[in-house]
Amino acid sequence: MSTQSEIDPDDGSHEEIIDELAELREQVDDPEAREQVNDLMEQVAELQRPGLGNAIVGFDRTDLAEATLGALIFGIPMFVEGGTAEAGEFIAARPLYLVGTIVATVAIVYGLVYVAEFQDVRVHEPLLGLVPRRLVGVLGVSALVALLGLTVWGRIDWSRPWLAVCSVAVATLPMSIGAALGDILPGS
Known part of the structure; x- marks a missing residue:
């Protein structure tokens, strides 16, 4: 026995x-x-x-690289198309829409990563004991890539900072979807 x-x-x-x-x-x-x-x-x-797939635990530089690639794949069309600026102007005139865009971005990423169960993603050592590192990493890299891409390619004018912030928020939404999928689908 x-x-x-x-x-x-x-x-x-x-x-x-x-x-x-x-x-x-x-x-x-x-x-x-x-x-x-x-x-x-x-x-x-x-x-x-x-x-x-493997259980996904933690958020390291490999995950960051995968998220960056996903953000770029979804973001390059946002950098070259005028619709991003038009949508930015629209929500710049309606501050509650900016708040809604940001809330929707966070909710979509959270849903993709933790709710949709594409992979078995575990929260490991959350920031401040509450905020998942993967969520912060995916959203942060998306916002940073959006900010840099739109600025470097001359798609936003920082002499009008409110409009620039709104345009970055618009671009961050689809880019964060790409970042989330780029991060979790490889299964690392």
Whole structure:
């Protein structure tokens, strides 16, 4: 008779193990032991079920590069087409639409990464204990690429900063979709 029990990857036991380890981590006072529990949690999270993609944990430079590529693929049309400036002018005259655009961008990225389940994406060491690093990385790289691309290609004029910010927000929405897909679909 074996003293070890086998884990069936389809019975949800990975999540149960992670939950139990999280409870254990809260009870451990020694920083070194707590780090060992964190490492074990990562190892369990990275276990994959046959036929499915890897569990995606953390956000590193590879993820950042994938997100940047996805943002560029969706962003280059935004840089060369006049519709971005027109949409920027439209929301510049309606500040609530700018807020709506930003909220929609965050909601869409969150939905793609964490809700749509294209991949098994896990929140790991969130910023301030609340904000997922992957969400911040995808949105941040999208906004930065939009800002740089629109500025370098002369599509926005910073002598009119409000209009420039609104145009960057317009371009960031589709670029963040590309960044999210570029990051999670390779499955790293």
